Amino acid sequence: MNSSPKVPMPTLERLATYLRYLIDLDASHVETISSTDVERQTGINAAQFRKDLSYFGEFGKPGVGYNVSELQARIARILKIDQMQPVIVVGAGNLGSALIGYPGLQEHKFHIAAAFDRDPAKIGRLQNDLVVLDESSLGEVNAKIGARIAILCVPANAAQHVANDAIAAGVRVILNFAPIILKVPERVVVRNVSFLQELAVLSYHLSSEAPAT
Numbered sequence: 001m002n003s004s005p006k007v008p009m010p011t012l013e014r015l016a017t018y019l020r021y022l023i024d025l026d027a028s029h030v031e032t033i034s035s036t037d038v039e040r041q042t043g044i045n046a047a048q049f050r051k052d053l054s055y056f057g058e059f060g061k062p063g064v065g066y067n068v069s070e071l072q073a074r075i076a077r078i079l080k081i082d083q084m085q086p087v088i089v090v091g092a093g094n095l096g097s098a099l100i101g102y103p104g105l106q107e108h109k110f111h112i113a114a115a116f117d118r119d120p121a122k123i124g125r126l127q128n129d130l131v132v133l134d135e136s137s138l139g140e141v142n143a144k145i146g147a148r149i150a151i152l153c154v155p156a157n158a159a160q161h162v163a164n165d166a167i168a169a170g171v172r173v174i175l176n177f178a179p180i181i182l183k184v185p186e187r188v189v190v191r192n193v194s195f196l197q198e199l200a201v202l203s204y205h206l207s208s209e210a211p212a213t
Ligand SMILES: NC(=O)c1ccc[n+]([C@@H]2O[C@H](COP(=O)([O-])OP(=O)(O)OC[C@H]3O[C@@H](n4cnc5c(N)ncnc54)[C@H](O)[C@@H]3O)[C@@H](O)[C@H]2O)c1
Pocket: 090, 091, 092, 093, 094, 095, 096, 116, 117, 118, 119, 122, 135, 152, 153, 154, 155, 156, 158, 161, 162, 177, 178, 179, 194, 195, 196
């Protein structure tokens, strides 16, 4: 990824949380905030917030706080979501279709530029202004789009093959919904999303075996 290699992943995850909060504040015309405000609203410790920002230089003014729109713009730049990012979706089934129709992606500057499937019944179908394309054309299509982000919504047994195609087509980061660990070159970053894993962890907290907190 382009961010400095010494920036820990949890810091990047928290930056995305700060950004969501700042976008809401900006929309409510709040001009300045303190790190204590951030702690109150996000639940992330004020010292942690300052440490997360310190990876990227100087922010805020002592005794004044942080200018909301400036901080929002800087974090968006750090996360490379200050301008529209083209994204490709592979697999236009239940999950892929839901993502294609999800307006929140566009609001966060992720533009689904193309969707692919390999099922002849889906190829050529219109979904939310996008015509689903044949997966075999992914390389050719992405040469024009230049997407570096792919969202994989295919079954586990298709995911590695699809990931290989996407990487060969210039994709550098993959959001993978398939329940499989992908093998990718070191330069490629994969984030796995597993609803079932999240539910299993939550379910553990219901069990009588979980220590009381
Ligand atoms: N639906 C959910 O709520 C959910 C939740 C968590 C994880 N997942 C995972 O996400 C993935 C997608 O789930 P889903 O429910 O959308 O499945 P789905 O069967 O509805 O859709 C999968 C799509 O992938 C397409 N596909 C298969 N092989 C392909 C290939 N080689 N190239 C391009 N497209 C191909 C299929 O034609 C189909 O349209 C699965 O791996 C699933 O385990 C789904």
